[in-house]
Each structure stands twice: as C-alpha cells, then as structure tokens.
Amino acid sequence: MIIGIERSRIEGEVKAPPSKSFAIRYVLLSLITDVKLESIPSSDDVTVANKVVHDLKDGRDELFLGGSATTLRMVIPILLALGRKIKIDGDQTLRRRPLNSLRYLKGGKFTTLQPNANGSISLPMVVEGKLEQETEIEGWESSQYVSGLIYAYCILGYGRIKVIPPVSSKGYIHMTADVINSVGGKVEIRDDVIEIKCSKLKKFHGSVPGDYALASFYAIGALITGGEIKISSLYPPPSYFGDHEIVNMIKQTGAVSEVTGDTWFVKGSDVRRPLAVSINDVPDLAPSLAGLMATIPGESKMLDSERLRIKESDRINTIISTLRSFGIDAHYSSGTITIVGGEPKRGEITCPNDHRIAMLAGDLALRAGGIVKNAECVSKSNPNYWKDLASLGAKIREI
Numbered sequence: 199m200i201i202g203i204e205r206s207r208i209e210g211e212v213k214a215p216p217s218k219s220f221a222i223r224y225v226l227l228s229l230i231t232d233v234k235l236e237s238i239p240s241s242d243d244v245t246v247a248n249k250v251v252h253d254l255k256d257g258r259d260e261l262f263l264g265g266s267a268t269t270l271r272m273v274i275p276i277l278l279a280l281g282r283k284i285k286i287d288g289d290q291t292l293r294r295r296p297l298n299s300l301r302y303l304k305g306g307k308f309t310t311l312q313p314n315a316n317g318s319i320s321l322p323m324v325v326e327g328k329l330e331q332e333t334e335i336e337g338w339e340s341s342q343y344v345s346g347l348i349y350a351y352c353i354l355g356y357g358r359i360k361v362i363p364p365v366s367s368k369g370y371i372h373m374t375a376d377v378i379n380s381v382g383g384k385v386e387i388r389d390d391v392i393e394i395k396c397s398k399l400k401k402f403h404g405s406v407p408g409d410y411a412l413a414s415f416y417a418i419g420a421l422i423t424g425g426e427i428k429i430s431s432l433y434p435p436p437s438y439f440g441d442h443e444i445v446n447m448i449k450q451t452g453a454v455s456e457v458t459g460d461t462w463f464v465k466g467s468d469v470r471r472p473l474a475v476s477i478n479d480v481p482d483l484a485p486s487l488a489g490l491m492a493t494i495p496g497e498s499k500m501l502d503s504e505r506l507r508i509k510e511s512d513r514i515n516t517i518i519s520t521l522r523s524f525g526i527d528a529h530y531s532s533g534t535i536t537i538v539g540g541e542p543k544r545g546e547i548t549c550p551n552d553h554r555i556a557m558l559a560g561d562l563a564l565r566a567g568g569i570v571k572n573a574e575c576v577s578k579s580n581p582n583y584w585k586d587l588a589s590l591g592a593k594i595r596e597i
C-alpha cells in the first residue's frame with residue numbers, strides 16, 4: 199500500500215487505538231483464568247497472541263509468533279511453567295530480535311534451529327524444560343521476560359524473580375502486576391525482587407483501554423499542524439512511570455496537554471521548548487516524540503536510546519533516516535539521539551517493516567506533505583491509523 203499525504207491540519211475528536219500491551223496481557227491471561235473481552239483488537243500482534251493461546255489449548259506443538267516480541271518473550275516462560283516442548287518461530291523482524299536473557303532461565307532448554315554466526319539464541323527454536331521456582335534474570339534487554347515470568351509463576355502458584363539491574367521498561371512490569379492483582383493474584387514488587395502468589399483467580403470481564411503511545415501520534419499530528427485534539431478511551435495515568443508520561447512530556451514543551459477522566463486534550467501554544475528525555479523506560483514513545491522534536495526550534499535529545507536498536511527495526515537508524523528524508527537533521531552518539539528542530543520538507547519513505555516508523559513518517563507528512571510506501575505495516579499495532587488520520591482532517595489518499 200502506498201499512501202500520499204498533503205499538508206493538513208489535524209483536529210477534532212478520536213477514540214484512542216486499543217492498547218497492544220493490555221490486549222496481549224488479557225489474551226494470555228485466558229491461559230490462567232476465564233477472560234471475556236468486550237472486543238478483541240484486530241492488530242496483527244493481538245491476533246497472533248490470540249492464535250497462540252488457541253493453539254496451546256488445542257495441544258499443538260508448534261507456534262508462530264509473527265512479529266510480536268511481547269507475545270514471544272511472555273510465552274517462553276509460560277511454556278516452561280506448562281512443561282510443554284514447543285517449536286516456535288516468527289517473521290523476519292522477530293527472528294532478528296535478541297533472546298540472550300533466556301540463558302538465565304535455569305531448567306529451560308532452548309535449541310536454536312538455524313544457528314547464527316555469533317551463537318546467540320534466536321528463532322526458530324525449540325523450547326523445552328521446566329521453570330525453577332526461583333529465577334534471576336537481567337533486566338536490561340527487555341521487561342517482557344519478567345512479565346512472562348510473572349504469568350508463569352502465577353500458573354505454578356508461587357515464584358520469586360530477582361531482576362538484575364539495570365531494569366528497562368519498568369512500567370510494563372507494573373502493568374503486568376496490576377493485571378494479575380486485578381484478578382486476585384498477589385504480585386509484590388520490592389525493589390528488584392518480585393514475589394508472585396496465585397491461587398484461585400477471579401474471572402476477568404472487561405475491555406481493552408486505549409494506548410498512550412499509539413495515541414501520541416494523533417496528539418503530535420495535531421500539535422505540529424496547528425490543530426487541537428481530544429483523544430478518548432484512555433486509562434487514568436497510573437502512579438508508575440510509563441507510556442502515559444507522554445502527556446507530561448508534551449506539556450514540558452509548552453503545549454497544553456492534560457487528561458481529564460478518560461480523555462486527553464492537546465493544543466499547541468506560542469511556547470515551543472526543546473525536550474531532553476530518557477526513553478529507556480518508554481521506548482515506544484521515541485518514534486512519535488521524534489516527530490514533535492523535529493518541529494521545535496533548537497536541539498532536543500532522547501537519552502538512553504541504545505535499546506531502540508533491538509526493536510522491529512534498528513530504530514536509531516530508522517528514526518534518523520526518516521527525519522533526514524523530511525529534511526530534519528538528527529544524529530546519534532553515546533546513547534543519545536539529538537534532533538535539530540526546524541521546518542520539515544516534503545519527504546518519502548518505505549516503511550522498514552516497523553509500524554511506528556510509518557506513523558512517524560505519517561506525522562511528518564501531515565506537516566510537509568509526503569509519501570509512505572509499505573504503509574500497511576501499521577497494522578502490527580494500529581490498522582486504523584490512516585483511516586483515523588483522515589477522520590481528523592488529513593488530506594490523504596492511497597496511490
């Protein structure tokens with residue numbers, strides 16, 4: 199799919215896209231207790247998670263994880279809790295994602311079926327073995343393993359995890375703990391030790407809340423085109439640091455940005471301050487933030503950005519190359535992406551099999567005009583992205 203966008207003003211009201219992270223957690227929760235969702239999001243990753251659960255319940259011994267690393271790194275500990283020997287594979291983007299932290303999971307055996315040059319653990323592989331009751335695991339590579347271990351120990355009834363610092367994306371671990379605690383589990387996070395106790399869990403009957411990181415592409419699209427926007431169906435920002443922090447980050451630049459109830463209101467102002475933020479705990483905010491930083495005069499910085507290299511694409515390179523395609527100067531050094539804000543020029547990219555990079559290009563094109571090829575890649579998390587932009591005033595067409 200090739201999408202052409204002319205300079206537009208984004209404004210109005212829109213429902214936030216459903217949260218991929220909450221949706222995958224609720225789908226996987228159905229392996230532990232009864233779950234009834236008002237509706238299941240149609241994004242690729244949630245569809246994959248749903249298929250994985252059905253295949254496990256049908257007793258299959260092969261799973262296909264598409265491009266979803268959240269599903270992959272959460273399911274592996276669950277398989278060790280279930281004591282199932284399973285062959286798992288994914289698409290090309292998932293096969294490039296590192297799984298080195300698996301070496302900490304004592305009791306697990308991971309046979310890589312296409313050994314790579316550096317001998318690291320990767321897909322396709324066979325997972326077998328039994329999870330030990332206490333585990334330590336490094337926290338740097340991904341929080342998703344820790345989330346999977348919380349589910350795994352809930353299945354086993356009890357477990358203890360020592361997370362070796364530094365711990366990345368901590369908010370997602372709190373999200374997982376909140377989901378299990380909401381159905382009667384007992385997940386206690388004390389510094390770097392997590393203790394899990396689960397007996398008979400309650401049923402879960404509810405809906406998937408909106409996604410702040412995905413919604414931020416709409417908010418920033420409005421900001422950089424002079425509009426104002428209300429985005430509804432979001433969850434009240436929790437106490438821990440997570441993707442909802444985007445609300446405050448946008449406020450720090452001088453814009454109006456506030457959540458009332460389930461609705462986020464965003465409007466630009468005459469004040470445009472450059473931003474310097476660490477994204478190690480909120481990596482999914484980097485692509486949308488890049489679009490905002492691109493239009494704020496001065497140097498903005500995204501610190502602690504090393505882990506962006508191991509997402510669906512090497513996002514350090516793909517964020518910088520996308521910005522440069524729209525005439526914005528950006529560079530990387532020692533963990534920091536520096537963006538020199540200015541006036542984007544008409545640009546064109548081919549989505550590098552990374553949904554959030556296509557959405558970054560979409561936002562920049564709303565300001566300056568442009569073209570996005572392989573635009574269907576947004577379906578990994580938000581298949582309605584282009585349609586939502588059109589409903590908010592984007593001059594957009596399929597070429």
Ligand SMILES: O=C(O)C1=C[C@@H](OP(=O)(O)O)[C@@H](O)[C@H](O)C1
Pocket residue numbers: 218219220268339340341342345366367370481482
């Ligand atoms: O647990 C989750 O739902 C997620 C965790 C994050 O990954 P890392 O923990 O690897 O940063 C994030 O990038 C991903 O999109 C969703």
Ligand SMILES: C=C(OP(=O)(O)O)C(=O)O
Pocket residue numbers: 218243265266267268269482509510554579
């Ligand atoms: C990295 C992402 O997802 P995952 O890790 O689940 O593939 C993402 O949604 O940007």
